[in-house]
Amino acid sequence: MTATTTTTTAADAGMASFLRLLVVAMAILFGLALLPAVVDPYQTVLITYGLIMAIAALGFNLLLGYTGLLSFGHSAYFGTGAYTVAFIVRDLGAQSMELCIIGGLAGTVLVSALFGFVCVRHTRIFFGILTLALSQVLWSLAFKFFWVTGGTDGIRVAYAKLTLLGGLVDFAGPGSFQRFIFAYYYYVLGLFTLATVIMWVIVHSPFGMALQAIRDNETRASFVGISVRRYRWIAFVISGAFTGLAGILWVPLNGLTTPDVLYWPFSGEIVFMSVLGGFRTFVGPIVGAVAFNYLKTAAVASTEYWQLLLGVVLVTLVLVLPSGIVGTAARLVSRFTR
Amino acid sequence: MSLLETIHLKKYFGDTHAVDDVNLAIEEGEFVSLVGPNGAGKTSFCNVVSAYYTADSGSIIFKGTDVTHASVTERVKAGIARSFQLVNLFDDLTAFDNVALAIFSREGKTRNMAALARRDSAVTGEADTVLGQFGLASKRNELGRSLAQGERKLLDVALAYALRPKLLFLDEPTSGVSTRDKGQIMDTIAAVVRGEGITAVVVEHDMDVVFTYSDRIVVMHQGAILAKGTPDEIRTNDQVAMTLIGSAGPDAFARKE
Numbered sequence: 193m194t195a196t197t198t199t200t201t202a203a204d205a206g207m208a209s210f211l212r213l214l215v216v217a218m219a220i221l222f223g224l225a226l227l228p229a230v231v232d233p234y235q236t237v238l239i240t241y242g243l244i245m246a247i248a249a250l251g252f253n254l255l256l257g258y259t260g261l262l263s264f265g266h267s268a269y270f271g272t273g274a275y276t277v278a279f280i281v282r283d284l285g286a287q288s289m290e291l292c293i294i295g296g297l298a299g300t301v302l303v304s305a306l307f308g309f310v311c312v313r314h315t316r317i318f319f320g321i322l323t324l325a326l327s328q329v330l331w332s333l334a335f336k337f338f339w340v341t342g343g344t345d346g347i348r349v350a351y352a353k354l355t356l357l358g359g360l361v362d363f364a365g366p367g368s369f370q371r372f373i374f375a376y377y378y379y380v381l382g383l384f385t386l387a388t389v390i391m392w393v394i395v396h397s398p399f400g401m402a403l404q405a406i407r408d409n410e411t412r413a414s415f416v417g418i419s420v421r422r423y424r425w426i427a428f429v430i431s432g433a434f435t436g437l438a439g440i441l442w443v444p445l446n447g448l449t450t451p452d453v454l455y456w457p458f459s460g461e462i463v464f465m466s467v468l469g470g471f472r473t474f475v476g477p478i479v480g481a482v483a484f485n486y487l488k489t490a491a492v493a494s495t496e497y498w499q500l501l502l503g504v505v506l507v508t509l510v511l512v513l514p515s516g517i518v519g520t521a522a523r524l525v526s527r528f529t530r
Numbered sequence: 531m532s533l534l535e536t537i538h539l540k541k542y543f544g545d546t547h548a549v550d551d552v553n554l555a556i557e558e559g560e561f562v563s564l565v566g567p568n569g570a571g572k573t574s575f576c577n578v579v580s581a582y583y584t585a586d587s588g589s590i591i592f593k594g595t596d597v598t599h600a601s602v603t604e605r606v607k608a609g610i611a612r613s614f615q616l617v618n619l620f621d622d623l624t625a626f627d628n629v630a631l632a633i634f635s636r637e638g639k640t641r642n643m644a645a646l647a648r649r650d651s652a653v654t655g656e657a658d659t660v661l662g663q664f665g666l667a668s669k670r671n672e673l674g675r676s677l678a679q680g681e682r683k684l685l686d687v688a689l690a691y692a693l694r695p696k697l698l699f700l701d702e703p704t705s706g707v708s709t710r711d712k713g714q715i716m717d718t719i720a721a722v723v724r725g726e727g728i729t730a731v732v733v734e735h736d737m738d739v740v741f742t743y744s745d746r747i748v749v750m751h752q753g754a755i756l757a758k759g760t761p762d763e764i765r766t767n768d769q770v771a772m773t774l775i776g777s778a779g780p781d782a783f784a785r786k787e
Contacts (some may be wrong), residue, residue: 282678396647397642398634398647399640401630404627407622409621414602415690416636419603
């Protein structure tokens with residue numbers, strides 16, 4: 193009897209908190225949908241970049257926050273997504289963005305499955321170093337094989353050549369840049385929402401529960417019958433695919449892909465976004481990515497020594513907010529509501 | 531046919547013969563206690579059979595199948611589960627999620643990433659039932675790390691039990707728990723295990739507990755089996771009394787108490 197009552201009330205409480213979450217999420221989405229109407233195009237571009245990086249950080253955090261694996265090589269999957277799109281547009285002459293996404297995802301899944309297969313044999317620092325080393329291999333390929341990759345010049349991907357939604361939206365003719373900014377924002381927002389919902393379901397699924405169990409106690413996880421290595425590998429591939437999607441979406445907005453997005457400092461930025469937002473929470477990486485994007489933009493705009501300024505700000509933030517922006521906010525909220 | 535049979539099972543660590551040529555058969559439905567002084571090889575035996583260690587030589591036959599070279603997960607799927615001497619939980623998951631995960635895993639549902647775990651009422655219902663059986667219903671939403679030692683011990687056993695194993699190894703389920711709580715924990719465990727007809731092998735130091743709950747007792751010493759028999763046979767075995775408590779006689783165990 194007691195057990196049944198507990199279940200019912202727990203299910204009710206679960207439903208109530210789910211509805212509350214849904215309302216908050218819809219409100220945020222509504223706000224984001226209205227944004228381009230109230231801010232200037234430059235701000236729209238900034239937030240688009242932020243949302244793209246949020247997808248990358250969301251993918252990264254499936255490994256760090258939920259599986260307990262710190263990857264220092266997520267630039268590899270972002271870069272693979274970006275370069276695959278560039279190749280598709282340049283060499284195959286494709287125009288459809290959807291085609292680019294499918295091709296880019298196929299490329300990242302392939303690379304992350306391969307790299308992941310090697311990396312998940314190890315944990316902790318060995319895992320981190322391996323991911324870093326493998327990403328550097330891709331970087332050096334992009335850097336050295338300039339006749340294919342354009343070397344440091346990179347590959348241009350002009351937005352004007354692309355179409356969205358299977359050709360429904362194109363960017364030919366005058367004033368196309370404004371139209372592109374506007375349309376692309378909604379395109380990214382849609383995919384960001386989809387990616388967030390998919391990731392939310394994954395981490396709340398039995399599979400996500402198994403990943404958290406592996407994070408907490410690898411030994412015990414295997415003693416309840418979970419094949420630890422295989423689950424880590426699957427998580428790695430999903431993580432890579434999300435970060436790859438971010439790379440894919442980033443290229444048309446940036447107009448160019450260079451080896452910089454394969455280089456290790458870029459992996460560091462993805463790590464930082466997650467830590468800044470709070471990798472122990474689901475929304476932390478999203479908030480962190482958007483916040484980091486603004487911080488970096490502000491730092492670059494204000495001084496020539498922007499790396500130094502950004503470094504100081506970030507170190508301070510981590511010292512003051514060790515559980516990240518979202519972790520700290522959650523603690524404050526629970527303190528006031530108690 | 532015995533549920534479990536080990537044949538010339540050996541596990542050496544250098545010069546230490548942790549498990550030394552052990553031939554032991556465990557029958558279905560038995561509650562067997564594994565006793566012996568520290569370092570007798572009780573935990574090592576459990577570790578080898580549950581695949582925490584690999585055997586150096588010999589074989590392990592479970593339900594008539596040789597599982598000597600089977601992996602941990604294969605043995606879990608075959609029906610061998612265990613708890614741990616040092617509590618081994620998912621500390622950042624709630625008590626409920628700890629148990630639910632074991633059930634999802636048993637049902638082969640952990641590969642499912644397209645459904646919400648909380649909405650699987652068959653699993654959540656069973657998880658709550660298991661928590662109730664172990665007296666942990668009121669702790670369902672507490673994190674593993676925030677439970678008291680006795681509760682952690684019980685949850686550790688509940689995790690293994692939720693896999694509905696055929697054979698359950700319990701490595702010192704009452705270690706690090708106050709004497710007062712010991713009886714309660716053992717009562718809970720024995721009731722659940724016997725109720726389900728699960729075969730249990732319990733490593734235990736407290737001879738009171740051992741004599742009270744066991745069908746059969748296996749005494750180990752220096753990696754080998756020194757004696758096996760019913761509680762009454764072991765109680766009157768002078769060789770066992772000398773090994774375990776250092777004195778012999780008709781009422782050696784009683785005097786010690």
